[in-house]
Amino acid sequence: MLQRLGIAEAVKAKTVLWKGGYAAEALVNGQAELCVHQISEILPVKGVVLVGPLPAEVNKVTVYAGAMLASKVRGGGAGLSVGATSLADGGGHYERPGASGR
Numbered sequence: 001m002l003q004r005l006g007i008a009e010a011v012k013a014k015t016v017l018w019k020g021g022y023a024a025e026a027l028v029n030g031q032a033e034l035c036v037h038q039i040s041e042i043l044p045v046k047g048v049v050l051v052g053p054l055p056a057e058v059n060k061v062t063v064y065a066g067a068m069l070a071s072k073v074r075g076g077g078a079g080l081s082v083g084a085t086s087l088a089d090g091g092g093h094y095e096r097p098g099a100s101g102r
Contacts, residue, residue, distance in 0.1 A: 001036070004058045024048045068094065 002008040002015075012056055018025075024045040026032035032090050035042060039098050 002052075002059050005054075 002011060002074045011034070014033070016026055022041055022045050023037045024042045027035050028047050029044060035048070036054070039050060039053065042048060
């Protein structure tokens with residue numbers, strides 16, 4: 001992705017791959033000056049300012065889905081629960097910063 005943005009060589013020496021937790025914490029503790037991550041993983045970190053999403057041509061959207069046992073589908077109860085938590089169908093009830101019902 002950094003290559004597609006045309007900045008891979010310029011930032012290579014400063015690149016830190018973060019293992020576990022919030023990568024934006026590297027900004028707070030001085031290990032990094034820029035964090036590229038999911039918006040929902042940047043927003044909870046105190047002291048960090050989100051400057052915006054990446055350009056559409058390099059941005060990736062994570063899609064989450066619900067699943068259940070086929071034998072339970074006929075009862076309808078669990079299916080209703082999964083449907084109620086849908087951002088698109090739930091009227092934004094579960095929407096939070098960094099998430100959208102797209």
